Amino acid sequence: MENGKPITTMCAVIAMDYTNFCYRVCSICERTLPVNPSSSLCKFCNFNAFNPGSSSSKRVFRLLMSIATDKEVQTVICFDRVAKVLFGCSADEFFDFAKLHPFAAETVSEILVGEMFRITISKPKNGNAQHSRVVQIVPLSSCFQPAIIRLRELYGVNSN
């Protein structure tokens, strides 16, 4: 990973940060919204006073996990598109599920730890980003199921 080119490697997930897996963005421009819920509307999109419902928020995944490759153990970050492969649903859907099932995120971590993936990782381009970013993730097990499917089985919830 010396020259900043993305690398593709096999890895096993060894830990996942299930305490902080998503954040809120504006549903229109996808700018990150402040954590404080009283200022949860996007100041760039919500200028139209005649249509106050014009901007709303949605959640997107930002998932930290530790992976082991044949060379090293490292912490990588998965943003929304990649994390959806693991979760099998949007961050909003998962958040709603987790509201009803408080241990859902912890269970996702238990489900994913030990899974093998073929992973493509890109090193941070600037000094502000701490972690390499996962740009693609492909489960190696032919019986891999996204976490939400396993959760619905575990909790006995029908998908519709």
Ligand SMILES: [Zn+2]
């Ligand atoms: Zn906006």
